[in-house]
Amino acid sequence: MEVEMDDDIQAIDSPSPSPAVVGHRGIEDTTASSVGPGGYAVGVGSASPIIRTGNLQPQVQTALPQQQSQVTPPVPPPPQSKYAQLLSVIEEMGKDIRPTYAGSKSSAERLKRGIVHARILVRECLMETERSARQ
Numbered sequence: 001m002e003v004e005m006d007d008d009i010q011a012i013d014s015p016s017p018s019p020a021v022v023g024h025r026g027i028e029d030t031t032a033s034s035v036g037p038g039g040y041a042v043g044v045g046s047a048s049p050i051i052r053t054g055n056l057q058p059q060v061q062t063a064l065p066q067q068q069s070q071v072t073p074p075v076p077p078p079p080q081s082k083y084a085q086l087l088s089v090i091e092e093m094g095k096d097i098r099p100t101y102a103g104s105k106s107s108a109e110r111l112k113r114g115i116v117h118a119r120i121l122v123r124e125c126l127m128e129t130e131r132s133a134r135q
Contacts, residue, residue: 082128086121089114
């Protein structure tokens with residue numbers, strides 16, 4: 001850390017200078033919760049420089065309000081038809097065929113699970129087709 005001193009300006013340089021200008025009192029880190037002895041940031045925040053002019057006494061500072069984005073829960077995709085699910089399972093199984101032949105045990109296990117899942121979906125698709133044929 002490099003410290004430069006001027007008559008009434010104290011600057012502390014850091015690798016990530018991202019200070020915010022606050023009035024005529026100097027440049028202060030907006031993420032620091034307070035300033036400790038010697039003008040160093042104390043509390044939560046980055047290692048941004050704190051530059052003070054004039055009075056170098058420790059002062060309690062408040063962080064500037066930051067824009068808060070509304071966090072919305074992810075919207076689940078609309079339910080796929082059984083046929084669309086079957087097509088996606090078959091597509092995923094296709095990715096495991098070559099590694100299985102090359103000897104990948106994890107790909108072979110995924111392929112087995114995919115086959116079981118595909119068989120279940122085929123039965124459900126057949127039942128759905130029979131139901132719609134009766135109507």
